Amino acid sequence: MAVDESYRTYSHPVYDFMMKVPGLDVMTTTVDKLLSFGSEASLWIFPVATSCCGIEFMALAASRVDADRMGAIVRGSPRHSDVMIVAGTITVKMAPRVKKLWDQMPEPKWAIAVGSCAISGDFYRNIYSVVPGIDTFIPVDVYVPGCPPNPEAMMHGLIRLQEKIRASANGRDVNREARPEAVHHQRLPRLPILGDPARTSELDRQQVASAASLGWWDELNLEQALDSVAKDLADESESEPKV
Amino acid sequence: MKLLGAENSEEVQKLLIEQFEAMENSLGGPPVVAVVRHLELAKKLRDEYQYRIFGFVVAAHYPAPAKDANGVGELIRVSYGLRSVGKGTKLATWQVCIPVDGAIPTLVPLFAGADWQEREQFDLVGVRFDGHPDPRRLMLSEDWQGHPLRKDYAIDTKVHPWR
Structure with missing residues (x-):
């Protein structure tokens, strides 16, 4: 049985262009675009999976959804990673630890808030021990809503992040929007x-x-x-x- | 409704009322024992009645005065439960009332399992356990101010800088 090459679950402008031109094995581009292509096609994930969203996150990395087919693999060390995925409720005691791990990640780095607890605290928002949204202490690029969101939604979040990286390489302004009162905490490293x-x-x-x-x-x-x-x-x- | 105090077997109920002068609980909970006889009671239940497993310690803060003479003014009610497996699974429960700034003797020398449970009650409700070997907070961070399960702990208390 022949492989159907017209069916691709994931495509990229560079791939598409090279597929359209027969015999093309050399192409020119700018260094920025090349680097951003490298960044977006190898988003290594540092997971902070603290509750039920973490279980869905495991399905994202497993074979059915398989984030690996777009280069997103899960790493156990913040120093190897490009994107931090916070999946779950973050408590006041956990928040300094998450911030410390975020500070240990090398630039360029991105953050994805998965699930309503990480986004806003959800119905734990008013509990004394829960942080009302992780954007009070780290800058967030993509919010994936849901309680919990399914693995396909997280995949969609990763693709939106790739679009964002591509847009910033093309010179469009994609600065992270932060809560004004939280900017100080976000920019201040603990060490x-x-x-x-x-x-x-x-x-x-x-x-x-x-x-x-x-x-x-x-x-x-x-x-x-x-x-x-x-x-x-x-x-x-x-x-x-x-x- | 079956009362929690009714969980006690007849011999334990008799011991509580006759030897330890336990009073009826105005809120319908387990019998109330005086603080000074609390340690003695636990020791007796462990050694003579085979209640060798520490079940639970649960504290609750009551800001308003209780309905009758069981407690006067603001108080903390601390409920204890011991389990016995030697004589079928049985539970022995009793309650101790202390003022909010009062202390209660620790059960750690008798039951090693009481250690973390007492630390949790200290952390969240603010019960002081006299003679506890390691009286630190268990759940919240060490620099936390106040005890969040007290009724007078405001919900919008600032926890710098995360809330």
Whole structure:
């Protein structure tokens, strides 16, 4: 039985163009478009599945719906991931953890709020321990409504996110809309990263100490290395001629 | 309606009323035992009546005065339940009333299973358990202010910065 190539469940403008032109194996494009094509076709997911939406999310990754056919695979580490899918109720105790994981994801990154609890808190909204929507602390790109939404709806959310990435590569403005009162929390990382003026040498020292407490880091003598780097930087700035 | 106190077997009910001077519960719950005799009662049930499994401890805050002389003013009612499997599955329940700023002796030395349950009641209702080995919050974050299952905990209390 021959494979019917006209039937494709997922298509992309680049694929479509290359399929239409016979013998085409080289094409030119801009770097932005190439990079955005790479981003949208390899959306690695970091799941934060805290309740029943998480069960539907598992069906999204399983064989019937199969998010993998558009390059979206589920990863267990925020440092490998491009898109955080928050599926479920986020409590006040969980929110700082989610924010910390979000801060650990490398740019560019996107967030999808799945289900009415992640979007607005739903009927748990007024309970003392529930956060009324994850957009109070992280910026959200796509909202997938439902209680819970079915896996096809989540797939639709991923496709909308791809459209968004493509639109931003084409120069259209797709900035995330945030609640005005929440922008401060969304932009403020809990730990200032390297190069941030808010970062102190005390924090450097604490992080090195915690790394050293793992054991074999002692051999690297990181603390001394850090001191010498700081000393070099200080010398450099002193010897730098004033303009 | 079958009352919770009626769950007690006859011998436990007799023990509660005759030896521990338990009073009838005005709200229809289990018999009310004085705080000072609470630990003694639990020890007796465990050692002499084979109630060796810790069932539950549940606290409830009553802001208004109770209807009769069982409690005066604002109080917290703490209900206890022990289980026995040696003599068929049976339940022994009783209740202790304390003022909101009062304390109650812990049952952790008698039943290891009471540890987390008492921590939960401390966390949500604010019951103080005297002599608890690890009196930290169990469910909410450690810097939480107040006890949310108290009736005077406002629903719009600010939890910075998430709410």
